Amino acid sequence: MNKKLRLHLLVNETAGNGRAKKILYQLVLLLINENIDFDIKKSTYAGQTIKLAQEYGSNIHNEGEVLIVIGGDGSLNEALNGIKRSSNPETPFAYLPAGTGNDFARAAKLSSDPKLLLLRLKKSLIPDKIDCGSFQIDGHLNQLYYFANSFGIGFDACVNHLSNISELKKILNKLNKGKLVYGLNILSGLRKQDTFNVEIKSGHQQWYYQKAFLVTTTNHPYLGGGIPLLPSARIDNHKIDTVVVEKFGLNKLVKLFINLLKDGSHIHDPQFHYIEAEKITVTVNKKEFAQVDGEEVKLNSFKLEFAVKQFNLFRY
Numbered sequence: 396m397n398k399k400l401r402l403h404l405l406v407n408e409t410a411g412n413g414r415a416k417k418i419l420y421q422l423v424l425l426l427i428n429e430n431i432d433f434d435i436k437k438s439t440y441a442g443q444t445i446k447l448a449q450e451y452g453s454n455i456h457n458e459g460e461v462l463i464v465i466g467g468d469g470s471l472n473e474a475l476n477g478i479k480r481s482s483n484p485e486t487p488f489a490y491l492p493a494g495t496g497n498d499f500a501r502a503a504k505l506s507s508d509p510k511l512l513l514l515r516l517k518k519s520l521i522p523d524k525i526d527c528g529s530f531q532i533d534g535h536l537n538q539l540y541y542f543a544n545s546f547g548i549g550f551d552a553c554v555n556h557l558s559n560i561s562e563l564k565k566i567l568n569k570l571n572k573g574k575l576v577y578g579l580n581i582l583s584g585l586r587k588q589d590t591f592n593v594e595i596k597s598g599h600q601q602w603y604y605q606k607a608f609l610v611t612t613t614n615h616p617y618l619g620g621g622i623p624l625l626p627s628a629r630i631d632n633h634k635i636d637t638v639v640v641e642k643f644g645l646n647k648l649v650k651l652f653i654n655l656l657k658d659g660s661h662i663h664d665p666q667f668h669y670i671e672a673e674k675i676t677v678t679v680n681k682k683e684f685a686q687v688d689g690e691e692v693k694l695n696s697f698k699l700e701f702a703v704k705q706f707n708l709f710r711y
């Protein structure tokens with residue numbers, strides 16, 4: 396017998412340039428039709444989803460009560476961090492992808508159809524354990540942060556930065572083609588991004604690269620709205636992967652990009668490296684562009700301790 400559902404919707408209406416609003420509307424119609432109790436909280440500023448999810452996780456809930464987060468990868472990141480900071484960090488939640496990139500949903504094979512989510516919740520309220528990454532910043536070791544997708548230093552973060560400030564993104568977003576901006580900024584990123592030294596440690600092993608231009612620790616294959624940087628990465632193998640790519644020229648970039656799209660053989664290139672581990676330390680002693688789950692991070696240098704963790708998600 397199913398428990399009576401009571402759904403708490405937590406929405407970033409700015410996500411996906413209108414997509415979150417549309418999905419919220421579809422879900423609400425469905426809930427009214429099916430006579431399912433619900434309430435709605437909307438984030439009114441960047442960062443508020445952390446607070447709202449933390450409050451939710453810290454309250455006691457009856458069986459049948461479910462938090463549903465509606466938004467893009469940034470909103471998912473905030474909800475995950477809020478739940479993990481709450482007094483019940485294992486609190487499960489559901490996620491309806493409604494952003495422009497939706498990389499986590501692509502990796503977890505989540506649909507943005509509210510009907511499918513509702514069917515799942517009516518069938519079972521047992522959540523699934525999904526990997527996420529955690530990181531600590533040297534000097535702030537008492538605070539653990541989480542990511543569902545990736546933490547990137549260098550090229551991908553530079554492209555992410557250029558895309559986020561791009562006027563073109565606003566226009567293309569309106570045409571539902573916001574993802575294109577990331578592709579268009581790849582060339583500008585290649586010109587802008589310098590190389591840097593990176594030191595990586597995992598267990599007793601150590602690696603040192605002098606001409607890195609992308610260092611991304613990832614929970615799954617995708618970045619930038621579906622680019623399969625590391626096809627072998629999995630969200631349920633209880634490992635995270637750190638990818639290091641050394642600088643190369645435009646000709647090689649084009650060749651590698653074709654291989655990446657064709658069959659994933661770019662990973663065999665001698666300038667492409669990846670390390671799979673449960674724990675990994677990444678050190679970059681220089682200010683570089685950085686992103687976590689698509690949102691910009693500002694740090695003057697990086698000594699980051701990454702680890703794989705898990706969270707409870709109603710997968711469907």
Ligand SMILES: Nc1ncnc2c1ncn2[C@@H]1O[C@H](COP(=O)(O)OP(=O)(O)OP(=O)(O)O)[C@@H](O)[C@H]1O
Binds near residue numbers: 690
């Ligand atoms: N009311 C708000 N006004 C402005 N920004 C907000 C508001 N609510 C949340 N945000 C911020 O919007 C950021 C981007 O949202 P989100 O990532 O969910 O959507 P997106 O960028 O369209 O999707 P994706 O990251 O999948 O491409 C979030 O990191 C969050 O901090």
